[in-house]
Amino acid sequence: MTTPASAPARIYTAALVVIGDEILSGRTHDKNIAQIATWLGVQGIRLREVRVVADDTDAIVEAVNTLRLRNDYLFTTGGIGPTHDDITVDAIAQALGVPVVIHPQARAILHDYYTGRGSELTEARLRMARVPEGADLIPNRYSGAPGIRWGNIYIMAGVPHITAGMLDALTGTIEGGAPVLSATLGCWVGESEVADLLAATEKAFPGVQIGSYPFFREGRTGANFVIRSTDEATVAACSAQLTQVLADVGYGAVEGGI
Amino acid sequence: MTTPASAPARIYTAALVVIGDEILSGRTHDKNIAQIATWLGVQGIRLREVRVVADDTDAIVEAVNTLRLRNDYLFTTGGIGPTHDDITVDAIAQALGVPVVIHPQARAILHDYYTGRGSELTEARLRMARVPEGADLIPNRYSGAPGIRWGNIYIMAGVPHITAGMLDALTGTIEGGAPVLSATLGCWVGESEVADLLAATEKAFPGVQIGSYPFFREGRTGANFVIRSTDEATVAACSAQLTQVLADVGYGAVEGGI
Numbered sequence: 004m005t006t007p008a009s010a011p012a013r014i015y016t017a018a019l020v021v022i023g024d025e026i027l028s029g030r031t032h033d034k035n036i037a038q039i040a041t042w043l044g045v046q047g048i049r050l051r052e053v054r055v056v057a058d059d060t061d062a063i064v065e066a067v068n069t070l071r072l073r074n075d076y077l078f079t080t081g082g083i084g085p086t087h088d089d090i091t092v093d094a095i096a097q098a099l100g101v102p103v104v105i106h107p108q109a110r111a112i113l114h115d116y117y118t119g120r121g122s123e124l125t126e127a128r129l130r131m132a133r134v135p136e137g138a139d140l141i142p143n144r145y146s147g148a149p150g151i152r153w154g155n156i157y158i159m160a161g162v163p164h165i166t167a168g169m170l171d172a173l174t175g176t177i178e179g180g181a182p183v184l185s186a187t188l189g190c191w192v193g194e195s196e197v198a199d200l201l202a203a204t205e206k207a208f209p210g211v212q213i214g215s216y217p218f219f220r221e222g223r224t225g226a227n228f229v230i231r232s233t234d235e236a237t238v239a240a241c242s243a244q245l246t247q248v249l250a251d252v253g254y255g256a257v258e259g260g261i
Numbered sequence: 262m263t264t265p266a267s268a269p270a271r272i273y274t275a276a277l278v279v280i281g282d283e284i285l286s287g288r289t290h291d292k293n294i295a296q297i298a299t300w301l302g303v304q305g306i307r308l309r310e311v312r313v314v315a316d317d318t319d320a321i322v323e324a325v326n327t328l329r330l331r332n333d334y335l336f337t338t339g340g341i342g343p344t345h346d347d348i349t350v351d352a353i354a355q356a357l358g359v360p361v362v363i364h365p366q367a368r369a370i371l372h373d374y375y376t377g378r379g380s381e382l383t384e385a386r387l388r389m390a391r392v393p394e395g396a397d398l399i400p401n402r403y404s405g406a407p408g409i410r411w412g413n414i415y416i417m418a419g420v421p422h423i424t425a426g427m428l429d430a431l432t433g434t435i436e437g438g439a440p441v442l443s444a445t446l447g448c449w450v451g452e453s454e455v456a457d458l459l460a461a462t463e464k465a466f467p468g469v470q471i472g473s474y475p476f477f478r479e480g481r482t483g484a485n486f487v488i489r490s491t492d493e494a495t496v497a498a499c500s501a502q503l504t505q506v507l508a509d510v511g512y513g514a515v516e517g518g519i
Binding site: 021024025026027028029030031032033034036037038039040041042043044049050051052053054055056057058062084085086087088125126127128130131145146162183185194195196198199201202205212213214215216217218219229231 | 279282283284285286287288289290291292294295296297298299300301302307308309310311312313314315316320342343344345346383384385386388389404420441443452453454456457459460463470471472473474475476477487489
C-alpha cells in the first residue's frame with residue numbers, strides 16, 4: 004500500500020529538559036536550547052517544548068515522565084558528571100522505575116581514557132559509567148564519559164561543546180520527518196503597520212506560519228518575517244506574495260532578512 | 262509574637278514561561294532566562310523552573326496554570342506585540358478564566374506614543390492595550406506598549422532590552438526573602454579528582470550547596486566551584502574550608518574563579 008499523496012506528513016516532535024542550578028541562578032547562559040533546536044530541525048524533528056529544572060530529583064522525574072510520553076523523543080542536558088551534584092542518571096532511572104547499573108562498555112571506555120592519560124579509573128570517575136538499566140551509550144569524542152540512550156530518551160552532557168560532539172555522533176541515526184523549511188524577509192517597517200497584511204498572507208497559505216520579529220537598529224524600526232512550511236514551493240510562493248503586498252503599501256522587502 | 266531566631270527564612274520562588282516559536286526553532290538565542298534569573302536573585306527570589314513553549318494557546322495555558330499555583334511569582338516573556346502570532350494575552354486570560362479587555366491607561370499610553378511620533382493608534386497597535394480583565398500595567402520606557410501584571414503573574418516583552426526596562430521598573434516592588442549569596446573558587450583540577458572532597462565539604466555545612474562547573478581552557482582541565490547559601494558567614498567559612506582541603510591535596514584555589 005502506498006501513502007496517498009494527500010496524506011499529511013507525519014510530524015516528529017522532541018522535548019528538551021535542561022538540568023542545572025547554574026542556568027536557573029543566571030550564572031551560566033544556556034547554549035544548548037538553540038544548539039539542539041537547530042540540530043533537531045535538520046533531522047526533521049520539531050523541538051516542541053523545553054523545561055529548565057534544578058538539580059532536584061523530583062523536578063527531573065516530573066519533567067522526564069511528562070515529556071517522554073507526549074513526544075517522539077526526549078533530550079536532556081546536564082548533570083552526568085562525576086560530582087555529588089550530578090544526579091541526572093539516578094533521577095531518570097527513578098522516573099523509569101529501573102535500577103542504576105554500571106555499563107560495562109562505559110567502564111571500559113573510561114578505564115582506557117584515564118589509564119591512557121597516566122591516571123586511573125577512580126570511584127568518582129566510575130560514576131560516569133552508571134546508566135539506567137537497559138541503556139545504550141552515545142559516543143563522546145572529547146572527554147571519554149559517554150552520553151546515554153534509553154528508549155526514546157537521549158541523556159547528554161551539559162558542557163555545550165561536548166553536547167555538540169554527542170549530537171554529531173547521533174546525526175542520521177534518529178528518524179525524522181520532512182524538515183521545516185523557511186524563508187526570511189527583512190523590512191524597515193514597524194510590524195504594527197503591516198500586521199493585517201501578515202495575518203491575511205498567512206491565512207492564504209494553509210500550513211504556513213509567518214513569524215514577525217521586530218528590531219530597533221541604526222536608529223530605525225524594522226522587522227524580519229519568517230515564513231515556515233515543510234513544502235519548498237509553498238514557502239517560495241508565500242514569500243513572493245508577501246514581498247508583493249509589502250511593495251503595494253510602499254515597503255521594500257530584503258530577501259534573507261535584515 | 263516575634264519569630265524565633267531559629268526559624269528558617271521563608272524562600273520565595275518564581276517560574277518563567279518563555280513563549281515563542283523563534284526560540285524553539287533555534288533561530289533566536291534566548292537571553293531572557295539568564296537576565297530574569299539574575300534580576301530575581303537580587304530581589305531575593307529563586308528562579309525554580311523555566312518552560313519554553315510555542316506560540317500555542319494550549320501549551321501556554323498548561324504552563325501558566327501549573328506554574329502560577331506552585332510558585333510565589335510567574336513571569337512570562339514574548340508574544341505581546343501587535344501581530345497575529347502574538348497570542349500571550351488571550352492565552353493567559355483563558356488560563357485565568359477572565360475576559361480580555363482594553364486597559365484604558367494602556368490605550369492612552371499608546372495613543373500618546375504614536376501621535377507623539379506623527380502617527381496614529383491603529384487597530385493593530387490597539388491590540389497592545391489588551392489585558393486580562395483585572396490587570397495592572399508594567400511601564401515600558403522604550404517602546405510604549407506596557408507589560409502586564411495580573412495577580413502574581415508578570416507578562417513581559419520578548420525583546421531582551423525591552424524586558425530589561427520592564428524589570429528596572431519592577432525593581433524593589435516585589436517581596437523577596439534573603440538573597441542567595443555565593444562565592445566561587447576556581448581550580449586547575451579535573452573535578453573527578455576532588456569529587457569526594459566536594460561532597461564531604463558540602464555535607465559539613467548544612468544549607469550550603471556546592472556546584473561544580475568543569476571547563477577545558479588553554480589546553481588544561483579546570484573547574485569552578487560555586488558555594489551558595491543565604492548566610493554570608495557560612496559562605497565564607499565553607500569557602501575557607503574548601504580552599505584548605507584543596508590545598509591539602511596539592512591544588513591552589515583561585516578566589517573569584519578562573
